[in-house]
Amino acid sequence: MKEADKHIEAKKEAPEHKPEVVIHAKGIKKSFGKKKVLKNITFDLKKGENIVVLGKSGQGKSVTIQCVVGMLQPDGGKLEVFGEDITTMNDEELKQLRMKIGFLFQGGALYDSMTVRDNLEFPLTRVLKLKDQKEINKKVEGVLDAVGLLDAIDKMPSDLSGGMRKRVGLARTLIVNPEIMLYDEPTTGLDPITSREISELINRLQRKYEISSVIITHDMECARITADRILVMDEGEYIAEGSYKELEKSDNEMVRSFFNEPA
Numbered sequence: 479m480k481e482a483d484k485h486i487e488a489k490k491e492a493p494e495h496k497p498e499v500v501i502h503a504k505g506i507k508k509s510f511g512k513k514k515v516l517k518n519i520t521f522d523l524k525k526g527e528n529i530v531v532l533g534k535s536g537q538g539k540s541v542t543i544q545c546v547v548g549m550l551q552p553d554g555g556k557l558e559v560f561g562e563d564i565t566t567m568n569d570e571e572l573k574q575l576r577m578k579i580g581f582l583f584q585g586g587a588l589y590d591s592m593t594v595r596d597n598l599e600f601p602l603t604r605v606l607k608l609k610d611q612k613e614i615n616k617k618v619e620g621v622l623d624a625v626g627l628l629d630a631i632d633k634m635p636s637d638l639s640g641g642m643r644k645r646v647g648l649a650r651t652l653i654v655n656p657e658i659m660l661y662d663e664p665t666t667g668l669d670p671i672t673s674r675e676i677s678e679l680i681n682r683l684q685r686k687y688e689i690s691s692v693i694i695t696h697d698m699e700c701a702r703i704t705a706d707r708i709l710v711m712d713e714g715e716y717i718a719e720g721s722y723k724e725l726e727k728s729d730n731e732m733v734r735s736f737f738n739e740p741a
């Protein structure tokens with residue numbers, strides 16, 4: 479780590495979380511044909527907590543979060559979100575549940591032909607069916623302010639940098655007030671400084687809205703800044719769990735390999 483970067487310390491300890499568990503996964507299994515992708519996934523996400531999932535490519539990190547939002551059905555195990563078993567939910571129940579979960583995809587795609595304002599209005603008018611323009615404007619401006627991009631409200635996505643587009647994507651996810659955020663590689667493709675801004679933004683949003691997050695990343699700086707707890711995934715299960723500082727000292731070679739990689 480560079481000397482100048484040291485002021486952004488790894489989280490030392492989890493903030494005082496309420497013990498409420500928002501995601502409870504126990505023994506989740508998922509195969510595609512003969513390929514066993516998830517063998518035994520067990521974790522709890524507590525309210526207001528950031529957990530980071532580390533793992534080599536193709537280990538099933540994305541499959542896990544797709545199970546959490548009901549896009550994929552696990553083959554076995556228990557999966558409760560906000561205390562409800564999601565494996566037995568019907569389409570309407572899943573739709574209601576997904577409104578409480580923000581999912582920032584790797585691409586975080588915006589509609590290129592729409593301004594930032596229109597991109598943000600879209601979920602309000604189409605998903606929440608809001609009609610009151612004053613209320614819509616207030617929400618759009620509020621969420622852009624939260625991600626520090628109020629100035630960009632009338633710009634087109636093509637006029638924004640990669641980091642700004644990522645923040646607008648995040649704003650569009652946040653605008654429907656999710657209680658859980660699922661981030662799939664939030665800093666991929668961004669330079670180190672912009673990546674750090676996104677990581678710090680994830681923390682600010684966690685504090686401001688008391689959002690609970692699962693953050694999938696290969697970016698160890700992002701893990702260091704955002705993680706209250708890290709889970710390391712290997713061959714369909716979690717092989718280690720702990721804070722950044724704890725895992726940094728792990729004896730396990732696979733765990734150590736993440737910390738030893740050059741940034």
Ligand SMILES: Nc1ncnc2c1ncn2[C@@H]1O[C@H](COP(=O)(O)OP(=O)(O)OP(=O)(O)O)[C@@H](O)[C@H]1O
Nearest residue numbers: 510513515533534535536537538539540541542694
């Ligand atoms: N809908 C699907 N149908 C068939 N196979 C799938 C499907 N979704 C994922 N897989 C397979 O499951 C495995 C795990 O994929 P996943 O995307 O979860 O990996 P990952 O750990 O998120 O990897 P990365 O870090 O590269 O994003 C891969 O081999 C992938 O090909």
